[in-house]
Amino acid sequence: xxxxxxxxxxxxxxxxxxxxxxxxxxxxxxxxxxxxxxxxxxxxxxxxxxxxxxxxxxxxxxxxxxxxxxxxxxxxxxxxxxxxxxxxxxxxxxxxxxxxxxxxxxxxxxxxxxxxxxxxxxxxxxxxxxxxxxxxxxxxxxxxxxxxxxxxxxxxxxxxxxxxxxxxxxxxxxxxxxxxxxxxxxxxxxxxxxxxxxxxxxxxxxxxxxxxxxxxxxxxxxxxxxxxxxxxxxxxxxxxxxxxxxxxxxxxxxxxxxxxxxxxxx
Amino acid sequence: xxxxxxxxxxxxxxxxxxxxxxxxxxxxxxxxxxxxxxxxxxxxxxxxxxxxxxxxxxxxxxxxxxxxxxxxxxxxxxxxxxxxxxxxxxxxxxxxxxxxxxxxxxxxxxxxxxxxxxxxxxxxxxxxxxxxxxxxxxxxxxxxxxxxxxxxxxxxxxxxxxxxxxxxxxxxxxxxxxxxxxxxxxxxxxxxxxxxxxxxxxxxxxxxx
Numbered sequence: 225x226x227x228x229x230x231x232x233x234x235x236x237x238x239x240x241x242x243x244x245x246x247x248x249x250x251x252x253x254x255x256x257x258x259x260x261x262x263x264x265x266x267x268x269x270x271x272x273x274x275x276x277x278x279x280x281x282x283x284x285x286x287x288x289x290x291x292x293x294x295x296x297x298x299x300x301x302x303x304x305x306x307x308x309x310x311x312x313x314x315x316x317x318x319x320x321x322x323x324x325x326x327x328x329x330x331x332x333x334x335x336x337x338x339x340x341x342x343x344x345x346x347x348x349x350x351x352x353x354x355x356x357x358x359x360x361x362x363x364x365x366x367x368x369x370x371x372x373x374x375x376x377x378x379x380x381x382x383x384x385x386x387x388x389x390x391x392x393x394x395x396x397x398x399x400x401x402x403x404x405x406x407x408x409x410x411x412x413x414x415x416x417x418x419x420x421x422x423x424x425x426x427x428x429x430x431x432x433x434x435x436x437x438x439x440x441x442x443x444x445x446x447x448x449x450x451x452x453x454x455x456x457x458x459x460x461x462x463x464x465x466x467x468x469x470x471x472x473x474x475x476x477x478x479x480x481x482x483x484x485x486x487x488x489x490x
Numbered sequence: 491x492x493x494x495x496x497x498x499x500x501x502x503x504x505x506x507x508x509x510x511x512x513x514x515x516x517x518x519x520x521x522x523x524x525x526x527x528x529x530x531x532x533x534x535x536x537x538x539x540x541x542x543x544x545x546x547x548x549x550x551x552x553x554x555x556x557x558x559x560x561x562x563x564x565x566x567x568x569x570x571x572x573x574x575x576x577x578x579x580x581x582x583x584x585x586x587x588x589x590x591x592x593x594x595x596x597x598x599x600x601x602x603x604x605x606x607x608x609x610x611x612x613x614x615x616x617x618x619x620x621x622x623x624x625x626x627x628x629x630x631x632x633x634x635x636x637x638x639x640x641x642x643x644x645x646x647x648x649x650x651x652x653x654x655x656x657x658x659x660x661x662x663x664x665x666x667x668x669x670x671x672x673x674x675x676x677x678x679x680x681x682x683x684x685x686x687x688x689x690x691x692x693x694x695x696x697x698x699x
Contacts, residue, residue: 462662
């Protein structure tokens with residue numbers, strides 16, 4: 225299998241993301257006399273906040289104009305079993321890249337599940353339309369792999385169209401694009417529109433599943449940008465830990481000394 | 491003769507007392523998780539009862555939620571946690587104002603959220619201990635369409651033995667942490683605690699419309 229992606233497109237993809245990260249070095253942090261702001265700054269690490277907020281608004285407008293209406297039509301016209309099959313099909317096509325990432329993370333049991341699910345669902349699930357395997361596999365991307373390898377997160381980024389990210393996740397996204405066997409096969413067969421079509425359909429389906437919840441979050445939030453940022457971060461942490469988060473790492477909620485718990489059990 | 495009786499009697503009393511003292515924490519710990527579980531169960535029953543009562547208007551439903559909010563949630567603690575680093579810099583008047591405004595904001599926003607109930611039911615799975623005061627109750631919200639939603643409840647026992655909820659974790663995302671992050675951003679951008687209070691007040695007003 226010949227990799228037709230030449231090295232220059234990979235380099236330019238990574239370079240674009242690195243440029244964003246370098247720009248963050250020029251970002252200013254709050255001055256010392258603003259202590260709470262400084263502490264919060266360290267906690268959220270969003271040095272590019274003004275630029276991120278701008279792109280957040282751009283994405284919000286694009287969503288309102290294009291993605292959300294299309295997602296609503298998609299949900300309104302297609303019955304639930306059909307949309308379920310679409311999701312199954314897309315998940316199935318992602319199993320190879322999940323497999324690669326699980327192997328890279330040393331998660332061989334999970335990788336086995338990915339491979340098993342892919343074959344069972346393709347053969348018995350009518351090309352992936354039905355989840356015959358019911359193995360409950362989880363999405364794994366290169367950003368998570370980098371995290372498992374110990375790479376730091378980098379600044380929070382809101383990328384036009386792609387939405388919330390961090391430097392590590394963004395580079396991971398570029399990596400996934402190049403190692404995804406589906407993309408490689410499409411490229412070798414000159415199926416130019418396959419990766420884009422899959423990406424668009426995935427976006428519409430995912431958006432259709434989050435219409436009410438995002439509306440609710442927005443309605444109740446006093447800073448939608450900050451809410452999404454926090455949700456994104458916590459969700460990433462969850463994905464990286466594969467749900468095995470240690471509950472004892474939940475923040476301390478004791479305020480008076482005589483009120484604090486004395487033992488920490490696991 | 492009395493000397494020979496006193497020692498074994500004393501030993502018996504001491505041993506008995508010791509067994510009671512050392513037994514109580516274990517018993518108390520066990521019932522802490524059980525208390526947490528039954529709190530969530532009664533919360534679920536209360537919520538379902540209110541939501542499926544067709545005779546109640548929206549405002550009546552909100553009033554009912556308002557009543558059990560203080561009983562089931564440790565609102566002052568949640569408010570203080572959510573204000574984060576800004577609590578220490580705020581005056582006592584600001585702190586009190588924030589707690590009131592935050593509470594109203596929670597009532598108006600969450601009674602709406604729960605109002606979109608449509609046949610979900612809550613399945614209580616397990617309760618684990620976090621430390622000697624807090625437990626985590628794992629529940630699932632089962633929906634007629636779509637996969638179930640994982641909901642974890644962080645329950646804390648106060649010194650007088652009452653159990654109250656201090657955080658709700660939806661699919662691994664802590665609501666208290668999310669709000670703390672959001673409020674910190676608003677306070678940073680809109681003029682400290684005073685600005686934050688103003689924003690919450692106006693949001694509570696529009697949300698109840």
